[in-house]
Amino acid sequence: MIDIPLKLTPEQSAKVEAVVAQRDGLRAALDVSDTGTGKTLCAVEIAKRLNPTTTLIVGPAKPQIVSAWKATFARQGFTAPFKRIDSKHLQHFDDLCAHTPGVYYVGREYLGLSDLNGKNAEKGKKNLIPWIKAKPDFVIYDEVQSASNRKSGRAKAMWSLRNAGFKLAMSATPQGNRFEGLWSICRWLWWGVEDPARVPLSSDKRDWLYVESSFHRWKARWCVVQDSWIHDRYGRLQKIETIVSEKQPGAFLRSLPCVVGLPADRKPVDTRIVECELTHKQREIYDSLQYELITEIEGGLLVASLPIVKLVRLRQVALGEPCMVYDPDIDMDRVTFDSDCRSRKLDMLNALIEKHHPHDKVLVFTSSQRFANAVAHRVCAKTALYTGAQSAKARSEAFAGFTSGDVQVLLCTVGAAAEGLDGLQRVCHVEVWLDEDLNGMLCEQAKGRLNRMGQPAERIIRYYFQARDTMDDGTFQRLAQQAENNRSVLNK
Numbered sequence: 001m002i003d004i005p006l007k008l009t010p011e012q013s014a015k016v017e018a019v020v021a022q023r024d025g026l027r028a029a030l031d032v033s034d035t036g037t038g039k040t041l042c043a044v045e046i047a048k049r050l051n052p053t054t055t056l057i058v059g060p061a062k063p064q065i066v067s068a069w070k071a072t073f074a075r076q077g078f079t080a081p082f083k084r085i086d087s088k089h090l091q092h093f094d095d096l097c098a099h100t101p102g103v104y105y106v107g108r109e110y111l112g113l114s115d116l117n118g119k120n121a122e123k124g125k126k127n128l129i130p131w132i133k134a135k136p137d138f139v140i141y142d143e144v145q146s147a148s149n150r151k152s153g154r155a156k157a158m159w160s161l162r163n164a165g166f167k168l169a170m171s172a173t174p175q176g177n178r179f180e181g182l183w184s185i186c187r188w189l190w191w192g193v194e195d196p197a198r199v200p201l202s203s204d205k206r207d208w209l210y211v212e213s214s215f216h217r218w219k220a221r222w223c224v225v226q227d228s229w230i231h232d233r234y235g236r237l238q239k240i241e242t243i244v245s246e247k248q249p250g251a252f253l254r255s256l257p258c259v260v261g262l263p264a265d266r267k268p269v270d271t272r273i274v275e276c277e278l279t280h281k282q283r284e285i286y287d288s289l290q291y292e293l294i295t296e297i298e299g300g301l302l303v304a305s306l307p308i309v310k311l312v313r314l315r316q317v318a319l320g321e322p323c324m325v326y327d328p329d330i331d332m333d334r335v336t337f338d339s340d341c342r343s344r345k346l347d348m349l350n351a352l353i354e355k356h357h358p359h360d361k362v363l364v365f366t367s368s369q370r371f372a373n374a375v376a377h378r379v380c381a382k383t384a385l386y387t388g389a390q391s392a393k394a395r396s397e398a399f400a401g402f403t404s405g406d407v408q409v410l411l412c413t414v415g416a417a418a419e420g421l422d423g424l425q426r427v428c429h430v431e432v433w434l435d436e437d438l439n440g441m442l443c444e445q446a447k448g449r450l451n452r453m454g455q456p457a458e459r460i461i462r463y464y465f466q467a468r469d470t471m472d473d474g475t476f477q478r479l480a481q482q483a484e485n486n487r488s489v490l491n492k
Helices: 010-020 039-050 061-076 093-098 153-158 182-187 215-222 280-298 306-319 344-355 369-378 394-405 440-448 474-492
Strands: 027-033 054-059 080-086 102-107 139-141 165-168 224-233 237-246 269-276 323-327 333-336 362-366 383-386 408-411 430-433 460-465
Touching: 027 039, 039 139, 039 165, 054 061, 054 182, 061 080, 061 102, 061 394, 061 408, 080 093, 080 165, 080 269, 139 440, 153 182, 165 237, 165 333, 182 215, 224 369, 269 344, 280 306, 306 333, 344 369, 344 460, 369 383, 369 408, 383 394
Parallel strands: 027 165, 054 102, 054 139, 080 102, 139 165, 269 460, 362 408, 362 430, 383 408, 430 460
Antiparallel strands: 224 237, 323 333
């Protein structure tokens, strides 16, 4: 049976036309469409219109996502072979450099930096690919927010693909959690593209670029910066420069040659807050950890990585009664959970399912992989686990059991469920958040698993479980405000 090609909506067609209309020298586009609006389909249609000999896709290495790309290319009529580039198929990189016709897919986790000077080989690093040698006709970077940190190896690897004929970056949250993340992505898209109509900002009188090559000059033009002072580990005052926001929300993206986006057809969300008390043991441990953190901050012993570790521990303790195990690698106790640990949130989840959703599929999120592993078997309904620690096969089986089998509850970690889970919306409209991840971008992506195109229910029911007098208080409101601020940056 041959699948019939999917037809674009008028809005999708208009987006495709806007992208392919880019003139010579400006052959790049940023797609900021919401999740569930068909970004993959539109990207494939753009490829059809451009008719490239070689197309390179950079994206998550999850099998479901790779398969979805391959299936979409095939369904829309592409006959060129679909090839994976990884440690087992290095010859496909040679094919790409030789301009052998095909669609090539590389996981962003495997995207390596150029090893032109041989230093990495000397250090024993193998299978690094000199991507700067590749000059594909068309590059699609899916979920490009993963390269938004300009100092990361992933961003530098992305920049090594700057010689592509046409570049398309896709993400509903391209800036990540910070406005400054846009610079890394847009710098890659419009590398070396000049706009002669602009007044030079720098003193050397160079033509102004669509995306200034110097991050610091770009920051001075577009960002609101705030200075603060903290004590380093030696008690000395240290000045920290923090980018607070964009000077005029949306102004930077409006200055770019081609930014397209479609809003999702969102269903109303019925948000319900469910509060609970910590157990006596939880409260003792929580208060002790909180006192240690406050003492360190007030004493000026703030070390960049330390607070995050301890904030995560506080979030974990609010989930259930923990076991504190000393970890010499971080010189502090690590939070673990026994399979029979007491948890008021787990009790509430079971009561919620039994009383209010006995016949509904329920999607459950937590930021803690350890807690999910410990309690998955104690949920009152048949439950499947979906975490980053599982094999690809185990995650696929969990997904299939939930979408087409008798699994009623899918217990996910936020990070694992943020990408590559399209299809849940067809069978589920109830989600429960035991806690939220400190990475607001991941939370926003996870919330798009149910509220997206193809959702038959009239509304989404979303529960937030909050432990009183803990970090849970107001967390979802803060993350919602962060998401709204991010959307203001993308508002055109």
